[in-house]
Amino acid sequence: MPDINQVVRALEEPVRAFEWQGARVVELQIRPSGDDVDVIKVWVDLGETAVDPSGWARACEAAHATLATGFRLQVRAEKA
Numbered sequence: 001m002p003d004i005n006q007v008v009r010a011l012e013e014p015v016r017a018f019e020w021q022g023a024r025v026v027e028l029q030i031r032p033s034g035d036d037v038d039v040i041k042v043w044v045d046l047g048e049t050a051v052d053p054s055g056w057a058r059a060c061e062a063a064h065a066t067l068a069t070g071f072r073l074q075v076r077a078e079k080a
Contacts, residue, residue, distance in 0.1 A: 001069065001070040002069055004037075004040065004068070004071060005032065005034045007040060007067070007068060007069050007070075007071055008014040008030050008031060008035070008040055009065060010067060010069075011030055011042070011067055011068070011073075012028070012030055014027050014064060014067060015028060015030065015042060015044070015060060015064060017040060018060050018063060018064070020055070020056050020060065020063075021051045021056070022049070023046045023049040023051035023056050023057075023072040023079075024029070024046070025045070025046065026043045026044075026045045026046060026047035026080075027039065027044065027045035028042070028043070028045075029042070029043045029044075029046050030042045030043075035069065036072075038070070038071050038072055039071065039072045039073075039074055040068060040071050040072070040073050040074070041055070041074050041076075042060070042073060042074065042076070043075075043076050043077075043078075044056075044057075044060070044075070044076070044077045045077075045078055045079070045080070046077055046078065046079040046080075047079065047080050048079065048080045049079050051079070053077035053078055053079050056077045057075040057076060057077040058075075060073075060075045060076075060077070061073045061075045063076065
C-alpha cells in the first residue's frame with residue numbers, strides 16, 4: 001500500500017478539478033486524519049453556488065475512491 005502522504009498529493013489535482021452540477025472547488029485542503037491512520041480528510045469551499053454541498057461531497061468521494069488506494073476519504077464541502 002502506498003504512503004498516505006503520496007495518496008494525499010495524488011488526490012490534490014483531481015479533487016481541485018472535480019465538478020458536479022456546475023460547482024467547482026474554490027478552496028481546498030487535503031490531509032491525513034490525525035485520528036484515523038486510514039482516513040484522508042478533504043475540505044472544500046465551493047464559493048457561491050446553489051449546489052447542495054453534502055451532495056457534492058458524496059459525489060466527490062465516489063469519484064475519487066479508487067485514487068485513495070486503500071484509504072477512506074471523508075469529504076466535507078461548504079459554500080459561501
